[in-house]
Amino acid sequence: MSDQSDNPHKQSTGPDIETASRLASDREGPAIVSRRWLLLKAGIALNGLVGLALAVPIVRYLLAPVRKDDSYKSWISLGAADSFPVGETRLVSFKNPWTQPWDGETDNVAAYVRKEGASQFTVFAINCAHLGCPVRWFPQSQLFMCPCHGGVYYADGSRASGPPERGLFTYDYKIAGGQLQIDAGQMPSLSNTAKLVNIPTPGQNGSAKDGDCPCRG
Amino acid sequence: MPGMKQTAKQVYDWFERRLQVEGPIKDAVLHKVPRNTASWWYVFGSAAFTLLMLQIVTGILLALVYVPSAAEAWNSLNVLNHQVPLGWFLRAVHGWGSNFMVAVVFIHMAQVFLFGAYKFPRELTWTVGVFLLLMTLGMAFTGQVLRFDQDAYWGLGIGVFILSRVPWMGGGLVHLLLGGPTIAGATLSRFFALHVFVIPGTLLVLVAMHVWMVLKLGINEWPMPGRLVRKSTYTAEYNKLAHEDGIPFVPGAFWKDLIFSGAVLAAVAVCAAVFGPSGPGGQPDPSITQTVPKPDFPFLWIYAVLSYLPPSMETPFILIAPILMIAGLLAVPFVAGEGEKSWHRRPVAVLALTSVAVAWAVFTHLATYTPWSPHMSAWSGDPLPVQYLRDATPLVRQGAVIFQAKQCRNCHSIGGLGGERGPALDAVATRMTLDQIRYKVVTGGGNMPAYGKNLSPPEIEALVSFLETLHPANEQPAIDAAQQATQSNAAPAPASGAGGP
Numbered sequence: 001m002s003d004q005s006d007n008p009h010k011q012s013t014g015p016d017i018e019t020a021s022r023l024a025s026d027r028e029g030p031a032i033v034s035r036r037w038l039l040l041k042a043g044i045a046l047n048g049l050v051g052l053a054l055a056v057p058i059v060r061y062l063l064a065p066v067r068k069d070d071s072y073k074s075w076i077s078l079g080a081a082d083s084f085p086v087g088e089t090r091l092v093s094f095k096n097p098w099t100q101p102w103d104g105e106t107d108n109v110a111a112y113v114r115k116e117g118a119s120q121f122t123v124f125a126i127n128c129a130h131l132g133c134p135v136r137w138f139p140q141s142q143l144f145m146c147p148c149h150g151g152v153y154y155a156d157g158s159r160a161s162g163p164p165e166r167g168l169f170t171y172d173y174k175i176a177g178g179q180l181q182i183d184a185g186q187m188p189s190l191s192n193t194a195k196l197v198n199i200p201t202p203g204q205n206g207s208a209k210d211g212d213c214p215c216r217g
Numbered sequence: 218m219p220g221m222k223q224t225a226k227q228v229y230d231w232f233e234r235r236l237q238v239e240g241p242i243k244d245a246v247l248h249k250v251p252r253n254t255a256s257w258w259y260v261f262g263s264a265a266f267t268l269l270m271l272q273i274v275t276g277i278l279l280a281l282v283y284v285p286s287a288a289e290a291w292n293s294l295n296v297l298n299h300q301v302p303l304g305w306f307l308r309a310v311h312g313w314g315s316n317f318m319v320a321v322v323f324i325h326m327a328q329v330f331l332f333g334a335y336k337f338p339r340e341l342t343w344t345v346g347v348f349l350l351l352m353t354l355g356m357a358f359t360g361q362v363l364r365f366d367q368d369a370y371w372g373l374g375i376g377v378f379i380l381s382r383v384p385w386m387g388g389g390l391v392h393l394l395l396g397g398p399t400i401a402g403a404t405l406s407r408f409f410a411l412h413v414f415v416i417p418g419t420l421l422v423l424v425a426m427h428v429w430m431v432l433k434l435g436i437n438e439w440p441m442p443g444r445l446v447r448k449s450t451y452t453a454e455y456n457k458l459a460h461e462d463g464i465p466f467v468p469g470a471f472w473k474d475l476i477f478s479g480a481v482l483a484a485v486a487v488c489a490a491v492f493g494p495s496g497p498g499g500q501p502d503p504s505i506t507q508t509v510p511k512p513d514f515p516f517l518w519i520y521a522v523l524s525y526l527p528p529s530m531e532t533p534f535i536l537i538a539p540i541l542m543i544a545g546l547l548a549v550p551f552v553a554g555e556g557e558k559s560w561h562r563r564p565v566a567v568l569a570l571t572s573v574a575v576a577w578a579v580f581t582h583l584a585t586y587t588p589w590s591p592h593m594s595a596w597s598g599d600p601l602p603v604q605y606l607r608d609a610t611p612l613v614r615q616g617a618v619i620f621q622a623k624q625c626r627n628c629h630s631i632g633g634l635g636g637e638r639g640p641a642l643d644a645v646a647t648r649m650t651l652d653q654i655r656y657k658v659v660t661g662g663g664n665m666p667a668y669g670k671n672l673s674p675p676e677i678e679a680l681v682s683f684l685e686t687l688h689p690a691n692e693q694p695a696i697d698a699a700q701q702a703t704q705s706n707a708a709p710a711p712a713s714g715a716g717g718p
């Protein structure tokens with residue numbers, strides 16, 4: 001490109017302009033022309049450098065939502081532990097702890113609370129472990145059914161049938177001051193919950209025990 | 218009015234002196250194209266372009282009212298539907314325009330593939346086209362999210378679950394997609410940015426490249442069996458064809474483009490007026506579990522595929538199949554960049570296209586009635602046909618109540634009503650013996666939960682005796698060999714042809 005006869009504007013300029021510029025570069029000599037090319041390269045380098053400097057804050061800004069799961073979580077109260085009847089599964093909803101005023105209704109989150117004993121709970125995420133659709137609890141048959149692709153879970157959250165690879169996600173819980181609290185704040189999904197995938201054979205009680213797959217939500 | 222004509226000419230010259238576009242435009246408009254490319258088969262690309270323009274115009278008009286905020290989007294769509302005069306119509310035109318655009322882009326691609334138009338020297342035109350297809354689908358998906366209702370919410374949820382399966386960085390990708398830990402305000406804002414700035418901007422640049430190459434390389438000549446594409450000779454052959462048997466692009470070929478585009482626009486308008494806008498459905502409140510989410514038309518086939526995949530294959534499939542599909546499309550012109558263009562001599566190509574089209578149609582059709590989804594209210598909403606319970610014993614009636622109350626009906630239809638996840642049970646007794654039915658109810662298997670732990674033994678007995686009555690009047694319930702032996706010992710066999718006891 002530094003060859004003076006290789007005029008980059010050749011196509012767009014008329015023949016007389018071209019001749020004129022050739023004359024001009026003849027007059028100016030190769031030293032001046034190569035200095036222009038050098039300056040051009042300096043210009044490119046400067047822009048590249050500034051671009052790089054700007055890219056750092058831009059990338060940091062873009063990646064702002066990518067954080068450790070724990071930094072999104074906090075303990076949320078679902079109500080008095082006594083208010084849940086033993087042996088039943090109840091749908092509860094709570095406000096997402098990580099929220100903005102313009103979230104609207106999306107900051108309502110639902111969960112299923114199953115009380116097994118005086119202070120023994122399992123709190124299930126409503127999101128199907130297959131692709132996250134909201135499962136529905138049927139107390140009559142003691143099953144959770146998913147409306148999307150027909151996943152079914154038993155009352156203890158273990159997989160009964162359909163496409164899910166595992167049982168329902170569960171939240172970590174504790175009882176503080178008589179209140180049932182769960183560690184929530186993140187949409188449960190396969191990347192932030194149990195990594196273990198264990199497909200129980202039909203009829204066998206599933207592998208999803210409370211401790212196995214804490215919903216690090 | 219010679220004076221006015223002269224003024225007009227002067228104004229024109231004033232602009233032309235400065236803009237200097239007359240030459241290039243004339244070149245583009247009058248360049249010769251092979252005569253037989255002026256065909257009704259060659260109108261889909263320009264129709265896709267027309268639809269893109271329609272989407273841009275209607276999109277801007279909708280943006281005058283739409284509020285891209287998670288708290289307000291749903292309300293503003295309802296205002297558009299019900300309060301702004303003809304707001305519903307603009308929403309409908311934009312929505313139907315999107316359906317038509319996806320369809321026309323796919324048809325265009327199929328036509329280009331069938332006519333071998335991706336071969337030398339048009340490989341890059343095809344490559345850019347593949348990205349145009351991806352951008353079009355991206356617009357359809359982000360657009361579905363902007364219609365911020367329950368379907369949008371749970372559709373995004375499915376996106377989250379798919380991304381979360383990416384090994385190692387799934388969690389980060391989910392946060393990036395959502396703009397936070399959950400689907401919320403930040404999510405809608407970034408999908409708005411994608412739908413309105415990022416993807417359309419990219420789309421326009423790619424369209425410019427695509428059209429530029431069509432102008433520079435010429436319209437693909439009509440494929441003739443035996444006329445082979447060779448890199449060494451193609452350009453000369455094409456130029457000869459275009460000059461010896463060519464016609465100017467305008468009006469020779471262009472009038473068909475115009476008429477087809479007009480017809481497509483009219484079809485969009487008619488669909489919009491007749492069928493109206495889609496949604497918004499229920500408000501995007503994730504604590505409402507009474508919902509049956511469903512994706513928009515272009516993604517129905519994915520919905521179907523995800524229901525049929527065996528669980529163990531799912532993650533590899535979800536993560537690898539899209540990459541393979543896109544890589545396959547991109548590879549087409551580089552694998553088969555020369556040779557025959559005619560479909561008469563390309564059986565593999567024709568077969569591949571047909572299989573893809575049939576598979577797509579089957580999956581899309583299945584997804585329109587989702588046989589794999591339980592009918593969530595069948596158990597309480599669909600009554601049992603009366604004739605099934607006439608003359609029934611108390612035990613059988615008890616079983617019928619259990620059948621309804623335990624949600625069996627959500628997956629099994631009787632009398633044509635109920636879910637289709639499991640087999641219809643109208644004649645189950647002719648297929649399975651009493652013991653087999655009992656075993657299946659207790660242990661489940663396949664796509665059936667094991668009811669053994671959810672039903673008491675008396676309940677199971679009642680349920681099974683009800684199921685045992687489900688057979689046509691002229692067909693007896695199935696029995697096993699032992700029962701058959703006992704029965705034929707007890708009573709002399711009836712006359713032959715009775716088909717068993």
Ligand code: FES
Pocket residue numbers: 128129130131132133146147148149150151162163164
């Ligand atoms: S999302 Fe529940 S089965 Fe697919």
